Amino acid sequence: MVQAGKSERGAKTARNDATVTAEKPQAVAGLGRAALLRAYHDMVLIRRFEERAGQLYGMGLIGGFCHLYIGQEAVVVGVQMALQDGDQVITSYRDHGHMLAAGMDPRGVMAELTGRRDGYSHGKGGSMHMFSREKNFFGGHGIVGAQVSIGTGLAFANRYRGNDRVSVTYFGEGASSQGQVYESFNIAALMKLPVLYVIENNKYGMGTSVDRSSASHDLSQNGAPWGIPGAQVDGMDVEAVQAAAAAAVAHCRAGRGPYLLEMKTYRYRGHSMSDPAKYRTREEVQKMRTERDCIEHARQHLLALGAAEAELKAIEEAVKTQIQEAADFAQASPEPDPAELWTDVLASDVAASDVVAGA
Amino acid sequence: MAAQEITYRDALRQALDDAMRDDETVVVIGEEVGRYGGAYGVTKDLIASYGEERLIDTPISEPAIIGAAVGAAMTGLRPVAELMYVDFLGLVMDQLANQAAKIRYMFGGQIGVPMVVRTQGGTGRSAGAQHSQSLEAWVMHTPGLRLAMPATAADAYHLLRHALTLPDPVVFIEHKALYARKERTDLAAPVAPWGQATIRRAGSDVTLVTYSRMVFTALEAAAALAERGIAAEVIDLRTLNPLDMATVAASVRRTGRAVVVTESCLTGGVAAELAARIGEECFDYLEDPVIRIAGEDVPIPVSPALESAAIPQPPVIISVVQRMLRR
Ligand SMILES: Cc1ncc(C[n+]2csc(CCOP(=O)(O)OP(=O)(O)O)c2C)c(N)n1
Numbered sequence: 258m259v260q261a262g263k264s265e266r267g268a269k270t271a272r273n274d275a276t277v278t279a280e281k282p283q284a285v286a287g288l289g290r291a292a293l294l295r296a297y298h299d300m301v302l303i304r305r306f307e308e309r310a311g312q313l314y315g316m317g318l319i320g321g322f323c324h325l326y327i328g329q330e331a332v333v334v335g336v337q338m339a340l341q342d343g344d345q346v347i348t349s350y351r352d353h354g355h356m357l358a359a360g361m362d363p364r365g366v367m368a369e370l371t372g373r374r375d376g377y378s379h380g381k382g383g384s385m386h387m388f389s390r391e392k393n394f395f396g397g398h399g400i401v402g403a404q405v406s407i408g409t410g411l412a413f414a415n416r417y418r419g420n421d422r423v424s425v426t427y428f429g430e431g432a433s434s435q436g437q438v439y440e441s442f443n444i445a446a447l448m449k450l451p452v453l454y455v456i457e458n459n460k461y462g463m464g465t466s467v468d469r470s471s472a473s474h475d476l477s478q479n480g481a482p483w484g485i486p487g488a489q490v491d492g493m494d495v496e497a498v499q500a501a502a503a504a505a506v507a508h509c510r511a512g513r514g515p516y517l518l519e520m521k522t523y524r525y526r527g528h529s530m531s532d533p534a535k536y537r538t539r540e541e542v543q544k545m546r547t548e549r550d551c552i553e554h555a556r557q558h559l560l561a562l563g564a565a566e567a568e569l570k571a572i573e574e575a576v577k578t579q580i581q582e583a584a585d586f587a588q589a590s591p592e593p594d595p596a597e598l599w600t601d602v603l604a605s606d607v608a609a610s611d612v613v614a615g616a
Numbered sequence: 617m618a619a620q621e622i623t624y625r626d627a628l629r630q631a632l633d634d635a636m637r638d639d640e641t642v643v644v645i646g647e648e649v650g651r652y653g654g655a656y657g658v659t660k661d662l663i664a665s666y667g668e669e670r671l672i673d674t675p676i677s678e679p680a681i682i683g684a685a686v687g688a689a690m691t692g693l694r695p696v697a698e699l700m701y702v703d704f705l706g707l708v709m710d711q712l713a714n715q716a717a718k719i720r721y722m723f724g725g726q727i728g729v730p731m732v733v734r735t736q737g738g739t740g741r742s743a744g745a746q747h748s749q750s751l752e753a754w755v756m757h758t759p760g761l762r763l764a765m766p767a768t769a770a771d772a773y774h775l776l777r778h779a780l781t782l783p784d785p786v787v788f789i790e791h792k793a794l795y796a797r798k799e800r801t802d803l804a805a806p807v808a809p810w811g812q813a814t815i816r817r818a819g820s821d822v823t824l825v826t827y828s829r830m831v832f833t834a835l836e837a838a839a840a841l842a843e844r845g846i847a848a849e850v851i852d853l854r855t856l857n858p859l860d861m862a863t864v865a866a867s868v869r870r871t872g873r874a875v876v877v878t879e880s881c882l883t884g885g886v887a888a889e890l891a892a893r894i895g896e897e898c899f900d901y902l903e904d905p906v907i908r909i910a911g912e913d914v915p916i917p918v919s920p921a922l923e924s925a926a927i928p929q930p931p932v933i934i935s936v937v938q939r940m941l942r943r
């Protein structure tokens with residue numbers, strides 16, 4: 258499904274929005290060397306983070322769910338580059354990449370994966386549930402599709418306040434089968450809400466391929482009945498993603514209502530750590546890894562732009578150190594205080610006035 | 617058939633297999649139930665025997681899945697709709713509580729909804745706040761829904777088989793921490809009938825009333841109490857609708873003391889209902905107030921240490937019973 262080849266990059270990212278009127282993203286001039294180096298760094302950071310999370314899981318240091326983002330890095334990194342301060346992001350449980358791209362601290366994310374005190378949710382949320390007010394990351398949500406309505410609400414609040422913020426609402430192609438997605442589309446279109454919906458079409462929702470879960474063959478057009486412009490994007494190309502996201506965000510920010518991007522991407526690992534992924538062939542995964550890898554793609558482009566191997570190597574080394582620090586931190590952080598079990602259920606931990614005393 | 621080692625998971629699978637073999641109106645519908653064999657492996661390989669027509673993989677669209685099952689059941693099919701996590705009741709309570717549960721009554725008894733919603737809940741896997749709940753009180757609070765919560769493999773088999781003969785909607789809640797639990801049993805041997813509680817351990821000092829995974833927690837506590845000279849009786853309710861108060865009341869009248877143990881949280885819960893009924897039906901026999909030991913009134917945290925502190929563990933039961941008996 259993910260089209261191969263460099264020609265995919267650029268103007269073609271918008272080829273499917275013919276049925277609704279919207280500006281097509283401009284042909285990609287490319288990010289340029291400096292920005293592409295930043296993108297490269299962020300993608301490598303996410304990849305190495307996820308690889309390490311997978312290892313810690315294997316060692317029994319992370320329990321429960323752990324959904325790795327490996328393969329999809331170009332999507333969040335490209336979209337994030339199109340945002341400005343104050344824009345909000347919300348996503349599902351496959352959220353580590355989104356948090357790192359938003360600038361959250363890898364140490365705090367990793368410590369949450371190990372369920373420790375210094376994790377973003379102090380060990381209560383885990384891999385799927387983290388939040389950062391500072392970075393405008395509105396969570397990690399475990400009920401498939403629920404974040405789409407919430408992301409729409411973020412946009413409503415922005416419009417109500419009259420600020421020019423955009424909310425980016427990510428969900429999977431599997432989640433695109435949830436009814437509340439379409440209820441949200443209608444509301445967002447009716448109210449012209451500044452929300453960018455990003456479908457990360459990685460081809461599989463757990464073990465179900467998109468052709469077995471969706472009668473719609475072009476998910477970028479799923480908002481068309483409500484007049485929501487949409488485009489398919491090569492989600493393995495961070496420059497194509499950035500260009501498409503920049504155009505879409507500009508549309509939202511200009512008060513023209515929601516926009517829908519379908520990112521054609523791929524997850525290399527199983528759905529979660531417990532998934533043996535028998536529903537697809539090794540060859541299929543291998544082919545994507547060798548022919549379409551987003552990091553390798555950026556690397557080639559950087560070298561063509563004149564970046565030196567040493568420069569890339571330096572980035573990789575710096576990331577390596579950072580990930581090692583995150584892993585060390587996540588293992589050294591103490592277990593949560595047992596008393597934490599009862600805190601933060603509500604804002605006030607049962608105030609005296611809430612209690613009607615018994616005998 | 618002789619007794620054999622079987623897991624809770626395989627017993628459920630066997631029940632579906634046998635029901636589908638015997639009754640071609642039984643169809644299984646849900647996310648990942650077919651080719652993948654179920655998120656927890658309960659429907660593994662059934663597709664090889666019954667094909668895609670009867671093991672229907674759906675998109676992630678729970679309200680439509682349950683709604684479609686209701687519609688199909690109204691025509692006499694027996695859908696087994698799998699809800700991957702009981703937490704997703706949040707999405708489907710309308711179809712269950714406002715449609716499935718009401719149809720027989722509001723249409724004057726002319727039509728019923730013979731469907732089963734198979735789902736699983738509970739803690740034990742660090743699955744976090746949105747994948748670890750015990751929501752049986754929501755179901756129990758809705759007249760018109762049957763509710764089964766098996767603890768053992770034998771019950772998993774027989775209660776599911778029975779559920780698939782009933783004329784009304786059944787919510788069948790499995791426990792995620794029990795799937796791999798093995799027991800030696802003969803699935804062909806009869807168990808207590810549907811709707812009847814079972815005494816898992818006899819005792820004369822106190823009655824522990826529970827169901828689902830907490831049966832094993834209570835049994836562990838009862839074994840420890842026995843070493844301290846206290847004989848605790850453990851009752852496994854098996855179904856919460858119907859609720860077998862006769863067995864519970866008979867036991868409490870004998871022991872004079874009752875402790876209700878649930879994994880689901882305390883306030884407004886199943887334990888409260890049981891405690892109230894025991895109080896009403898056994899008042900003259902009670903030596904002590906009925907005590908509820910239930911999950912804490914908190915969302916379920918991911919940290920394993922916090923997670924296990926959120927639900928009843930044997931030491932709490934032991935100390936509560938000791939205090940009750942002043943020993
Ligand atoms: C309401 C709900 N239904 C089902 C699930 C179980 N589940 C978790 S992830 C998933 C697949 C989602 O696929 P997709 O939206 O494509 O996202 P991806 O995992 O590929 O990132 C399913 C079925 C859930 N968490 N919530």
